[in-house]
Amino acid sequence: MxxxxxxxxxxxxxxxxxxxxxxxxxxxxxxxxxxxxxxxxxxxxxxxxxxxxxxxxxxxxxxxxxxxxxxxxxxxxxxxxxxxxxxxxxxxxxxxxxxxxxxxxxxxVVITSQKKLIEQKTDRLVFNVENSIAAIGGNAADALRVAPGIRIQNNNISMIGGESSRIMIDGRLLELTGEDLINFLNSIASDDIKKIEIITNPPAKYEIVGNGGIINVIYKKGRRNSWKNTSGITYNQNTYNFTTLRNSFFYNKSKIRLALSVNGSKGNIRNQEGSTIFFPNSTWNVDTESKDEKDNYSGRFSLEYDISENIKIGGQYYGTYNRPDSKGNGITNFINNQGTLDSLLINDNNRSDRIDSHVLNAHVITQLDTIGRKISVDFDYFRYNNSLENDYIVNTFSSENEFLGINQAAQNFSNQNIKNYSVKVDMEHPLSFVNLSYGGKLSFITTLNDLQNFNTITGSPVFDTNLSNQFEYKENVQALYINGAKKIQNNWNLQAGLRLENTETRGYSATLNQRNKNDYLKIFPTLYVSYQRNDAHNFSFNYGKGINRPSFRDLNPFRSFINSNAYSEGNPFIQPSFTDRFTLSHNYKGKLITNLYYARTKDGFGTLFSADAENEIQTIIRRNYYSSSFFRISETYTFDSFSWWKSQNYFSFSLQNTRLDDDLNSSPQNGNQFYFSTNNTFVLGKTTKLQADFWYASKNKALLYDVDKMYNFTIGLKQSFLDNTLQASLVFNDIFDTASLRNLSSEINGVETIYGQNYSSRNVRFSLTYSFGNKKVNIKNRGFGSKDEQNRAN
CATH class of the missing domain: 2.60.40.10 (Immunoglobulins)
Known part of the structure; x- marks a missing residue:
């Protein structure tokens, strides 16, 4: 080091x-x-x-x-x-x-200029949410869905062609993934978001990530010496409907900065999933549909005080209270080789879910002198608890719909508890020859998973030791970083950094009496070089090495059954994967931006739809299984020649090559994909705007999967009243219902699986927002340090 x-x-x-x-x-x-x-x-x-x-x-x-x-x-x-x-x-x-x-x-003074919807920076793409009509009245997940190059499918957020992306809120990473992450983002009002930064190659100051990059959600900031209150109501209609109420209050006067926001949603949403499994002697057709409650409440409070001109102290709290209970049913048809129905399974499922999270932060910022030296210290605590009760019964019927018996009936009680403590120190230290920054972080995570399963086939619950589990996982990370930036003459900028991370993990399954540990020390370099040839042409290059760690659920070795012939299990032996990233960019007058991106990943891991063809058993497993190379060329074009029409367009062409481990009985799906998006804003009057957004993703072959094409067409209308203090919006999302995952296919051990899902992406959203105050709000929101430890919880 x-x-x-x-x-x-x-x-x-x-x-x-x-x-x-x-x-x-x-x-x-x-x-x-x-x-x-x-x-x-x-x-x-x-x-x-x-x-x-x-x-x-x-x-x-x-x-x-x-x-x-x-x-x-x-x-x-x-x-x-x-x-x-x-x-x-x-x-x-x-x-x-x-x-x-x-x-x-x-x-x-009246300032009428407005930022572009999409901006390309040296190391990130910026999506200005406050200028997007399609995001008005929604939540953070809705805003991500309309961000360029971002995809949300099957509760997974990723950049086009990349792995799962890490999510930051105001520069601090969330330690949540999957459904838990989506629930958390659903609690953040999009009207409170200023912009979303899409960072493919994060600088050394940020926690290291793999090929999925970082997506940074940044809260709005206003002006000084003021206060402002904003209230809003949103109604969302899909197959079902839900309503959201929210209120935000900001106060910034003299030495005090205060922010308080509350949000609440109530209603329901429909979720559908389906799969077809082709065994040698039969075919399974599985269709499930559920009615999920959208009952969630959240609150955020932050306070910062200037002790002196050079010292600021502050703290904040963010809490969520979610009750995403669900009622669902599923049908599995067993088709023989003659194409006729042999039998079927009907699954009735009732799920009661309680999810609570609490995030606390305390920080001190000290300006050491007048030349720019500054030190900040953050202390953070994060707690997450997910208590789930699942009651289901799977009945078997003949092809003539005659009841044959109970295939499976059980009650599951699971509890996941995550605790994290962390401290982070950052130092800005400008020198005569270089602007230097350095710092470190200590993070301590403990997650406990407790699953109790009761067999209820007889009508009376009987504890099943074979399907119950206790799993404890601990992860400690110590990190140091240093970063230097230098401007050479008037047209060259150089930034280089190193991050050193030491990771210690311990896993213990009390049920299996199995212990696993992993210790590794790694160095991650970053480099950014930019050259401003003239006012029209800017060139830049960056490189970074990243790590992708498995989620806590992926590491849990226990096996949970979907029915008697299908189960899912984790793998405590998964190792982190490592990615080298290279980007070369050209910016022409801020209107035409060209990017060349290349990433090389080793020891890649993921979820596989495996199968036992002889016994007709479907399994969902996690493991390291591939190395890959990914290439993408993209263009961003801005058209603003007319005052009444602004158009920002993005398209990319990507190639992926994958090499699978020798022991995996499958073939890699190497191919290419074309992606295009256009965001258009039309000024229909002084107080009326129309937005029309469209994106298209062609068929794609990557890793083990072949994915069908998808596209989305969304229209939004915004009308302002009362000198812009009252705003109404009406948004029609995914009008043709074509933005959901369809026909994702893979083949392992000679068994092909085709999967699809639809989480009600087609919907209509109406919102009203009213603001009052002196219109000069300037609240500086600070992120939570423990958000580095919140992204992998499940």
Missing amino acids: RNCILSIFLMTSFLGIAQLELTGTVTDSSNPVAFANVFLTNQDGQIVTNSGGITDENGFFSIKTEKGTYKITVSFIGFKDWEKELLIENNYDLGNIILEEDTENLEE
Whole structure:
């Protein structure tokens, strides 16, 4: 680790060519001020040619000049000009420049510019949710569904062509996956979201992830010295319906910043799944449908206080209370080789689910000096509990619908409890030759899984020791990182980082009396290089190495039965997979963005539909089984030549090549996929806008699977009233009901399985939102440090 850190310093030192440079960071006392004007004037009051610039998104600026005496001026709309006399003889760092709000002229300023719906940054694609009509009135999961290149299928969130993506909220990772993650995102109102960052190659500061990348959901931030309240109601109609009420309150005055939000939903949604399994001597057709309750409630409270100009303390709490109870039925038809029905199974299922999560954060931020050195410390606690009671009976009938007997009947009581404690320290340390940042994190996770199964075929519950299980899993991670950024001359930017992670895992199955442990120490480098040739052309390259860890459920070795001939089991011997990622980009005037992306994954793991052809038993297993290479070329094009029509378009072409382990009796599905999306906003009047969105994903072959094509057409209408304080929206999602997973097929051990699902993607959503206050809200939301430990819970 010491040698790697030394290499970073030597590299940045070598590249830091000695030049006369004036640098600084502009803030408004709490937030960076982007796009502020910075320029020098000489002793005659004349602006010095080629010595001006603007601040970047972090408020940082760098301008070149010669030795001499100057006056520097920093200006931005709504703030008083900041001026200072300077004698420049060497490189000069002004540190943190704080602009003072111009209260006399602020009310006269009206800013009408609006960010694009999609923006391409050096290391991420940004989807500005607040500008998307299709996301109004929904939740975070709805916003992700309309984000470019993001797919939500079968409770899995991923980038096109990638593995499962990790989700962050305000820069902090969630330790939830699958259905639990979707339930959590359903509790966040999309109207509270400012933007979604799609990061294929995260910098060293972030926790390391694999080929799925990171999706960062960022809350809205407003203006200082103000308060604002927003209330809303949303009605969603699919086969069933549900209603959501929400309220958000923000207060930012003097030294206090307060945010409070509550959300609640009640109603139902329909879920459908189906599969066909082709055994040598028979075919199974399985169809299930359930009516799931959308009863969830959540609340978020945050408070931050400025002890002094340099020290801020704060804390926050986020809690969710979900009751996604479900009633469902399923039919399995057994078809013989002659194509006639032999028998069938009918499954009646009642599920009662209680899911609660609690996230606590406390933090301290200290500005150490005026040159930009800053340290922040986060203490986090995360607790998640999922208590499930499942009561089901599977009856067997003949082809003439004659009752033959009970195939299976049981009551399952399962409880999953996850606890996480973590502490994280981040240091920003600008030097004369490089902007340095470094830090570390300690994380301690414990998850307990308790499954009790009772056989109820006789009518009286009998405890079944063979189908009951207790499993405990512990994971401790210690991480250190260092990152250096350097601007060379006016057109080159370099950023390099290293992250060192030491992971210790322990798994124990009390039922099987089995212990498993795994310890590994890994280094993960990142590199970003960008070159601004001129105002029209920008080129960039980045590289990163990532890790993908299995979820807690994947590691549980116990076997749970769906019926007497079908079961699912985890695997405590799954090893993490590792991915190398490369991206080359070209940006032409911000309107045409070209990306070349390549990823190479080793020891890949996943879920397999395996089968015992001789005994006709269907199994769902998890294991490491492949290595793969993935290539994608993509284009993002923005059309805004007309004031009444803005169109942002994205398309990609990808190739995947997979090599399977020798002991897996299957063939890899290597192929290509074409993906296209277009987002169009039409201004129909001063207060009326129409949005039409469409995406299409062609048939795709990847890993073991062959997936059918999918597409989505969505239309949304927004109408504003009362000087934009009242907004109404009507959205028709997936009008043709074609956005759900269909015909996902795989073949293992000579048995082909075809799977599909529909989670009511076609629906109509109507919402009303009313806001009042002084319209100058500026609440800075801080993420939870334990969200690194919330993404793999199930």
